[in-house]
């Protein structure tokens with residue numbers, strides 16, 4: 371006979387700390403370059419994400435004053451702890467980057483060892499570091515030595531390995547713990563997989579069973595049930611959500627609620643999503659400025675509306691608008707029209723079925 375395990379047993383009962391910082395809950399938003407800027411992180415935290423890490427910031431000092439990096443360094447009004455992810459290939463440069471970001475307000479430093487992008491990998495940063503364990507360990511030790519005097523914990527985000535026959539996340543996790551790393555996040559894919567295939571969470575489970583520091587599972591977690599399943603199967607301390615939060619930042623409260631109660635929240639009210647989206651857009655223009663902002667906000671808008679009735683047509687029209695006021699007005703009109711179909715957002719599954727017919 372099947373054993374019925376109460377859902378809450380999937381959630382570890384002790385509190386979760388990263389160094390001295392008590393973390394609000396076990397559902398995190400993943401760092402995504404070009405997506406999780408300060409406005410989006412703030413929104414995710416307001417809607418239930420327990421923790422967020424900045425988009426990766428290069429460790430190169432010559433790029434510190436570039437517009438892109440300075441925007442990534444912006445944490446104005448963001449609820450703490452402020453976690454900044456750094457990427458690079460040189461241990462001393464990474465240590466300097468840690469000190470620089472701590473000086474700018476970082477309370478946690480995260481080392482990027484997961485990014486598969488060529489731009490990063492050609493320079494042996496991101497997931498490419500996993501191919502050179504000695505260099506990876508040297509970087510971890512140097513960054514921990516730089517951050518420790520400031521009482522700032524250092525965390526690591528990596529993949530399962532470079533490719534299927536080089537799955538070295540476990541030895542690296544053990545080395546990370548010995549180096550003083552205080553939390554390890556694993557995206558359950560190799561570098562070779564990119565974003566294809568399916569995340570392999572059993573590697574994460576093995577690592578969780580072998581280290582004492584908190585372990586976070588990441589990859590393909592796109593629903594409350596998936597989050598509960600991964601927590602239960604792997605015993606990890608938290609789950610991290612990336613792409614599923616694009617255009618759906620309320621996924622964090624949905625997951626949190628399900629983990630607490632075993633019940634699903636109703637779809638959000640159209641009026642609430644309208645307000646959230648308009649606030650998000652204003653905040654986005656505020657950070658990126660009117661010229662860049664009207665262009666870069668388009669991807670967020672596309673994600674918000676992609677599964678909604680009339681969403682694709684609206685997105686095409688919106689992408690022609692080059693003025694923030696026009697974008698805000700068009701968005702308001704879109705939501706007002708949607709509100710005529712019902713108070714709540716249509717169920718995405720039902721809507722997909724409608725689209726197919």
Ligand SMILES: Cc1cc2nc3c(=O)[nH]c(=O)nc-3n(C[C@H](O)[C@H](O)[C@H](O)COP(=O)(O)O)c2cc1C
Nearest residue numbers: 400401402403425426484557589590591611612613
């Ligand atoms: C657009 C995009 C940008 C990303 N940028 C970063 C980054 O800056 N740092 C990082 O560690 N991972 C980055 N990632 C990887 C995500 O943090 C995450 O590991 C990956 O998307 C798998 O999680 P998911 O299936 O929940 O999306 C990025 C992913 C995407 C889709």
